[in-house]
Amino acid sequence: MHILILGGDGYLGWPTAMHFSNLGHDVTVVDNYFRRDACDELDVGMLFAVPALPDRAKIWHELTGKEIKVVIGDLTDPEIMRSLFDGSVQYEWSVDSSFSGIPETVVHYAEQPSAPYSLMDYKRANITISNNLLVTNNLMFALRDLAPETHMVKLGTMGEYGTPNVDIEEGWLDVEHKGRKERFLFPRQASSIYHTSKIMDTDLLWFGVRMWNLRVTDLMQGPVYGIETDETAMDPRLRTIFNYDEVFGTVINRFVVQSVTGYPLTVYGKGGQTRGYLNIRDTLQCVTKAVETTAKPGELRIYNQIMETFSVNELADKIANIGRERGHSVEIQQLENPRKEAEEHYYNPTYQGLIELGVEPHYLTDEVLNGMFAVVEEHKDAIRKDVIFKGIKW
């Protein structure tokens, strides 16, 4: 199968590309280095440097003999998006520069992924909205016009649902109202501009699916943690981007780094904020199952992509315990919440769909955390304490 990965340079994109390449698929990755450029601009640092995308692909080819074709381009430009389907694409790196053909599957990760980034100022809010929606819209029109059979696997977020006072279902809600029935998209209400842009993506895809019989799987993912996958572990140069700052670092990754460097674990407010989490290895499993099972024409198939739920207090305690066992001096510090969010709330999401497809969860065990600590400790000297906290408010 030819699989196109949009945002193939990112934390999830690059491991996903290698994973599918390793499974024997033809893989093309596209990226415009938005994440790297933003990290440079904000000077937030990374735990270790990673090679540029064509260099990563070259190293992958040297090690495995497998080709991942690389396109560098901004997918908010519809002509660049369409070139990936009509064969006029220019590869930045490839072994064989001929077109791989219309992809059977597109994995769409090409979005600005940070809630704090989206709320730094109005310019970055606009960048988040226009980048995320124009990429999704360009992809939707390219599929309609050039590849109507192609399956889109899109990354949504559990944050689209917010924290309602009722159980969260997988994408849909059956409503009975005044004696009549309707099945609706589960109502969405997010707590950042980033998360709201993902709601808007869902609105757009629900339009495209109904109007044009597109095939779409939308994965409502929780915050991901982890550093290694089978493929990134093959060679240090194949590692994925790992951020530990407030803007691009997800909470578990960040707390492990804070523990190692002696920076207090920063809990916002009461710390009862509960979310669903998953290991980066499970992201790969989930996306693989989604790709292998496809969605039907005219189907918006939605899964909640999390494996277990924790409050921030639970995470801080878990990580502090392991950190202390490993000889680090770890403090937990409660800060006044810089965000407007419920600090204690009902939270009961359903997340059975991907398990039923065969995903076998990795849980946040002591062993998993010890593995993360071991990698972070190797890079302890590279950690910059000054970038961890930016004090972004909303």
Next chain:
Amino acid sequence: MHILILGGDGYLGWPTAMHFSNLGHDVTVVDNYFRRDACDELDVGMLFAVPALPDRAKIWHELTGKEIKVVIGDLTDPEIMRSLFDGSVQYEWSVDSSFSGIPETVVHYAEQPSAPYSLMDYKRANITISNNLLVTNNLMFALRDLAPETHMVKLGTMGEYGTPNVDIEEGWLDVEHKGRKERFLFPRQASSIYHTSKIMDTDLLWFGVRMWNLRVTDLMQGPVYGIETDETAMDPRLRTIFNYDEVFGTVINRFVVQSVTGYPLTVYGKGGQTRGYLNIRDTLQCVTKAVETTAKPGELRIYNQIMETFSVNELADKIANIGRERGHSVEIQQLENPRKEAEEHYYNPTYQGLIELGVEPHYLTDEVLNGMFAVVEEHKDAIRKDVIFKGIKW
């Protein structure tokens, strides 16, 4: 009160500006001529020419002694939006060029308003999404940063709800699910990119209201008909833009023009598509009541802004009857539906809120239709049959 009207050159914007000016308010209008430029570009024609916005304001001033300040600028540029609140604004026309002060109310009409336009091609879909969302987002941030007390009155659309199989409430739905309760935004599912962009606006405003205590009234309006208001009738040069083509002409306005010019009334498919409609005079009443009553800080107040519902078949019959009485030869022609939409469906929206605020509906009576016919007949020679139908599909 100082009232800022974004999109003040449009079909609704200009009559709204004059209406508030006539009521004694200070009015500032902003526009970038998007609608006029699009009409030129698509060569769709207008029933009669209207002066440029500064000229309209000048004529209004000559006739009434009242000032409507005019700003020409693109509100997707956040600096232009912010200049309207921080006093650095440059007026294109005014009597007194000093800043009118922070507006107490902003009426936000500054959006690409056409469903067919949004689906002509992927470029215009992108223009619709980025224009509508960036203007709304820029306004939201400007209010947060510079005018937190200002009331935003935003034009939504009944099309956000689509045609669900349950009664449509005014903005919200109380859900009981597995023994627990939550009040959600009424689930939305639109049938064009334009209508979907309005859903996204609602998502964005619901974020801003919850996070930043903004005051927002969102008016879910149905298709508007009518040519005249008390103020446009004062002088032919004060008339509002009137389109009769498939892209920018709303259905009742278009059917009246088609009847006068002998072009068959084009019913798509079975013609059972039912929507809520209102007279342009009632748009002014509704917006006025919304402005006068304001929303509370942190409130997203939603009204369904329609006065009665009709199927397309009912409209065609009504208009054909009056047309024939006036001596026109009117045919009704059923076309294969170029759109994907339910042609027969349940439709039972609630629309009591604005009536309770004191709006007194004008209905689509024979008298009202005869009044519209009379104006269109005066301009019969100017009607271009070739622009009525464009065959835009989705």
